[in-house]
Amino acid sequence: MVAGGPRVLGELSPLLDRYGYAAIGRFLAFNAVGAGLWVGVRATLGYVAGGHIAPVHQPAQRDQRFLLVVLGRLVAALIVWHLLRRRPAETTKP
Numbered sequence: 001m002v003a004g005g006p007r008v009l010g011e012l013s014p015l016l017d018r019y020g021y022a023a024i025g026r027f028l029a030f031n032a033v034g035a036g037l038w039v040g041v042r043a044t045l046g047y048v049a050g051g052h053i054a055p056v057h058q059p060a061q062r063d064q065r066f067l068l069v070v071l072g073r074l075v076a077a078l079i080v081w082h083l084l085r086r087r088p089a090e091t092t093k094p
Contacts, residue, residue: 049056
């Protein structure tokens with residue numbers, strides 16, 4: 001038995017009630033096709049790039065520090081933005 005199985009079925013129940021079993025079957029079919037396409041594309045890219053990894057790896061390693069700094073600044077800016085948004089607006093009393 002899969003851990004959390006009954007809970008998952010309980011969460012799917014409203015979806016089944018709203019859209020019906022046919023929509024779920026169609027969703028699962030499209031999901032399977034999409035997963036197959038995704039795996040196929042990724043495997044093909046990995047096979048093609050596998051022989052040419054050095055030209056890809058060297059620039060990525062060279063720019064790694066720069067990308068980490070940019071990512072760190074982006075995360076810090078998002079945290080500051082979130083904290084400023086949560087702070088209640090100050091009102092001035094006359």
